[in-house]
Amino acid sequence: MSTTLWIIIAGAVATYLTRIGGHLVISRFENVHPRVEAGLNAVPAAVLTTLVAPELLNAGPAEWAALVVTALVSLRGGLMSMFLAGAAVLILARQFVG
Amino acid sequence: MATDVISESGTRSDFWQGVRLSMPVVVASAPFAVLFGALAVDNGFSVLEAFLMSALIYGGASQMVGIQLFGQHVAPWLIVLSIFAVNFRHVLYSAGIGRRIAHWPVIQQALGYFILTDPQFAVAEARAASGQTVGFAWYLGLGLPVYVFWVIESALGAVFGKLIPDTHALGIDFLLPIYFLGLVMGFRKRPLWLPVVVASACASIVAYKTVGSPWHVSIGAIAGVLLAVILPPHHSGVETRP
Numbered sequence: 111m112s113t114t115l116w117i118i119i120a121g122a123v124a125t126y127l128t129r130i131g132g133h134l135v136i137s138r139f140e141n142v143h144p145r146v147e148a149g150l151n152a153v154p155a156a157v158l159t160t161l162v163a164p165e166l167l168n169a170g171p172a173e174w175a176a177l178v179v180t181a182l183v184s185l186r187g188g189l190m191s192m193f194l195a196g197a198a199v200l201i202l203a204r205q206f207v208g
Numbered sequence: 209m210a211t212d213v214i215s216e217s218g219t220r221s222d223f224w225q226g227v228r229l230s231m232p233v234v235v236a237s238a239p240f241a242v243l244f245g246a247l248a249v250d251n252g253f254s255v256l257e258a259f260l261m262s263a264l265i266y267g268g269a270s271q272m273v274g275i276q277l278f279g280q281h282v283a284p285w286l287i288v289l290s291i292f293a294v295n296f297r298h299v300l301y302s303a304g305i306g307r308r309i310a311h312w313p314v315i316q317q318a319l320g321y322f323i324l325t326d327p328q329f330a331v332a333e334a335r336a337a338s339g340q341t342v343g344f345a346w347y348l349g350l351g352l353p354v355y356v357f358w359v360i361e362s363a364l365g366a367v368f369g370k371l372i373p374d375t376h377a378l379g380i381d382f383l384l385p386i387y388f389l390g391l392v393m394g395f396r397k398r399p400l401w402l403p404v405v406v407a408s409a410c411a412s413i414v415a416y417k418t419v420g421s422p423w424h425v426s427i428g429a430i431a432g433v434l435l436a437v438i439l440p441p442h443h444s445g446v447e448t449r450p
Contacts, residue, residue, distance in 0.1 A: 112257075113284055114252075114253060114254075114257050114278070115257065115260070116284060117274065117278065117284050117287050117288060118257065118260050118261045118264055118265065119264065120284075120285075120288040121261070121264075121265050121270070121274055121287070121288050121291040121292075122264035122265045124288055124289075124291055124292035124295070125265050125266070125267050125270060125291060125292070125295045125298070126321070126322060127292075128292065128295045128296055128297075128298040128299050128302070129295075129298045129301070129302055129321045129322065129324045130302060130318070130321040131298075131299050131302060132298065132299035132300055132301065132302030132303035132304070132306065133302045133303060133305070133306030133321065134302075135299075135303075136299060136300075136302075136303035144441040145437045145438075145441060146437070148399070148400065148436045148437060148439070148441065149433045149434075149436050149437040150296070150297070150299065150300060151398055151399065151400070151436065152398075152400060152404045152432055152433050152435070152436035152437075153293065153296045153297060153429070153433055154269075154294065154296075154297050154391075154395060155392055155395040155398065155401055155404050155405055155408070155432065156404050156405075156407075156408040156428070156429045156430075156431070156432030156433050156436075157273075157290070157293045157294050157408075157425070157429045158269070158273075158294070158388045158391050158392045158395075159392050159404075159405045159408040159409050159412065159428065159429075159432065160408055160409075160411075160412035160424055160425045160427075160428030160429055161273060161276065161384070161385065161388045161425065162385050162388050162389045162392060162409075163408070163409035163410075163412045163413050163416075163428065164412055164413055164416040164421070164424055165382075165385040166413070167413065167416065167417075169382075173382055173385075176379075176382065176386055177385070177386065177389055180386050180389050180390055180393070181389065181393060184389075184390060184393035184394070184396075185393075189390050189391070189394055190236065190239065192390045192393065193383075193386060193387055193390050196386040196389070196390070197379060197383055197386060200379040200382055200383075200386065201377070201378060201379045204376070204377060204379055205377070
């Protein structure tokens, strides 16, 4: 089997563990410690931030403009509108600055 | 006999009630399924692999993370670890919904957990909070259309993605960071959001410059999570819950 297929299967197993794991493990405890809960709450934002931040180092004017517009639109709109706004700015700006 | 008929038609209407509630989710996730398929092919996946990833993992953000890291030739086990980390929030959903579906047969529960996505949890939890029972037929009606459309649209996106000639001019290579920023912004109402994001951003940039990719993902994420754990609980807003 190819490496890609192994990644997909292992990723699927890992994902299923997160979906059934809370029921199997956490529900056995009466209380989750507040610090543990705070840590769990922080996981998605922490992981996703690391996928954006280093991109700033290589970003040019077009990419910066797109990210700034995405962040601004996010204060009002939902995920779809901010994504479309950011993508539109990116495509437009790249026609001028490449 | 009469009660059988009644309960069967009740089950059927429960299912269709779930299907109706699933429609907004189907519509909202469609562009992301197509986008995932197109970007997967752009990052070196085949159409079949994009299809399988959607069918087996079935978690939008984690699939995007997976193909992004795959495109950067990150070690396979780190890709799997990152998928696990992005999906880790499901542990909380699972613990929450477990109380609502504990009366189902085990096989139905096993399937129920497989389709436990963010909207599935939100809608099912809202139904339970309003005092109604979360039955298997209703839950399946809510989840099945989202799953079927997600998988089909991913495959369509992958086929379509192969036809895009100039991916740079169309910004395809930078759509993922924009998408991830959108997701990060979506969490901004959570306690400690800003300090966590700042800590993760700084740590990941420093790690990217020093240790190098792909370690910036793990190091940056650990920095943000540790900060949330270390800060006193009254800042994290979780100590007031019962």
